[in-house]
Amino acid sequence: MTTTNHEHGPAIAATGLRKSYGDKAVLDGIDIQVPAGTIFSLLGPNGAGKTTVVNILSTLISADGGQARIAGHDVATEAQAVRAAIGVTGQFSAVDGLITGEENMLLMADLHHLSKDEGRRVTAELLERFDLVEAAQKPASTYSGGMKRRLDIAMTLVGSPRIIFLDEPTTGLDPRSRHTMWQIIRELVSGGTTVFLTTQYLEEADQLADRIAVLNGGRLVAEGSAEELKRLVPGGHVRLRFSDPVAYERAATALRETSRDDEALTLQVPSDGSQRELRAILDWLDAAGIEADELSVHTPDLDDVFFALTGSPVTADNNTADNVTADNKTVKETVR
Incomplete structure (x- = not known):
């Protein structure tokens, strides 16, 4: 039996990604390699281009230059195959608050063309896995922030994606809900899923990521494990x-x-x-x-690394390009 190249290649591979809005270059030649079954975290101040990277890799927008392959498929020429392999949880919840948690899940099952029986089976399994059984019949508008985030990720998993993009999944959550989300992410990866995580919380990247890249001014200014990045900064x-x-x-x-x-x-x-x-x-x-x-x-922590590499956080007034891809909603910078 002959195996295709992408079965042994990286889950995500991008070279030379470029994207501009007007005369502002948001991405200026980005290279990314993410092995299957690992967590890759992209850090950067607001407006650095994190959401733009996610939107390009998930086929939501096209790059101006460069190439990217997801699960072996070219994002530009095989967009449908890429979408079949991925799940995306954005900064802003995709949950419909007017219907119940279960109905949100069944809607996703319909969108993935699952049969009625299969849709109900997958829905029941995921509601139980994410501890949402008791709330399943309640309108999602009554859910707490942490419950909505869990439902959001459960909806993402309906199609059994091999690769999941989590764009700032814990922004706005309380510490308990954030730790619950970390455990969910770890369990996903232990089951073989690849996770591409963008976050404003340096502790989150430190806790979860196998590899971390720091994006600033449209370029990757450093990449490595948390420990490797910490060794870049003097002060230990x-x-x-x-x-x-x-x-x-x-x-x-x-x-x-x-x-x-x-x-x-x-x-x-x-x-x-x-x-x-x-x-x-x-x-x-x-x-x-x-x-x-x-x-x-x-020893220096990721806070020290972040500020040594990026300087002062970019203010919301200067991040117009990245805001275009975030429905013009400003996410407050929570890195101190």
């Missing part, structure tokens, strides 16, 4: 606290490139937080017969 250090002023002075004199706090008797030693560097510091302290009362390791 080992903090040593002493109660003995003599030991503190000996350590401060002998350790190079150390920042002192004479009042608190603490030293900061630059470090990338690796086990090797930590062991070297401990070995030196032991060899010198110096004992610190407290040792703690501090």
Whole structure:
């Protein structure tokens, strides 16, 4: 049996994607590779082009240049095949509040041309999976924000997509609902689904993503795992606290490139937080017969990475191009 190339290729592959609105270049040559069964997160300030990327890859709008393949299908020439392989949950809920949760699900089943029996079976399974059975007969307008988001994703899964685009799926949710959504996303991926996630919450990308790309000014300015990105930013250090002023002075004199706090008797030693560097510091302290009362390791987080790479967040006034693809609704920047 001969296998097609895309069965072993990436779930999502894009090269040189370009998109402009008027004289504003929103995407200026974007390359993306997402292996099947992984979570890829796209970070960036408002107006960076995150939604534009999702809309191009999901065939909602066309790129001005470049190529993209989803599940092996070209988004420009095989749009129907791409749509059959994907599910999309946008920033703004697709739930119809005038009908019940179950009716929303059955409507999606009809749109996917499922038989009546198959539609009811899939609906029942997904309502149970997303803990919506009790609310299934109530109008969706009565649902909480977290329940609407769960219903939104359940509706996306009716067609059994292999690849799901989640465009800021937890914006506006309370912490409990956000953690519930994270668990749902993890379960999807453990079942083999590929997730392309855009988010304003850096913790979300840190918690979920196998790989993270940072989009700024129409370009990808960095890509890697959360740990790889954190190592791009200086500022990691080992903090040593002493109660003995003599030991503190000996350590401060002998350790190079150390920042002192004479009042608190603490030293900061630059470090990338690796086990090797930590062991070297401990070995030196032991060899010198110096004992610190407290040792703690501090590494940059994604907040540090984000602001080092993007500078100040782009204000809503400057993100007209991306707002075109978000129904002209402004999503408030929640990154501090």
